[in-house]
Amino acid sequence: MRLLLVEDDRMIGDSLRAALRLEGHAVDWVRDARAADSTLASERFDLVLLDLGLPQGDGLTVLRTLRARQDTTPVIVLT
Numbered sequence: 909m910r911l912l913l914v915e916d917d918r919m920i921g922d923s924l925r926a927a928l929r930l931e932g933h934a935v936d937w938v939r940d941a942r943a944a945d946s947t948l949a950s951e952r953f954d955l956v957l958l959d960l961g962l963p964q965g966d967g968l969t970v971l972r973t974l975r976a977r978q979d980t981t982p983v984i985v986l987t
Contacts, residue, residue, distance in 0.1 A: 912953040913937045914944040914970065915986065916962050924957065941965025948974055948981075956983045 960967035
């Protein structure tokens with residue numbers, strides 16, 4: 909499964925990415941809202957793990973933008 913992790917905290921991101929990779933998932937990791945928007949506009953994922961508190965925007969806006977593009981990728985909100 910290909911996942912996008914959107915998390916600005918390095919410790920949380922490192923831990924989540926490592927655990928998910930151990931389970932066999934491919935994990936792309938971005939650290940701010942702008943990078944998340946750009947990545948989601950150009951690539952496809954099976955699941956997005958989305959933090960709400962992000963630099964350069966916020967997670968809720970990322971989710972609204974994703975849905976406005978009619979993208980139905982499942983999203984799990986991390987907060």
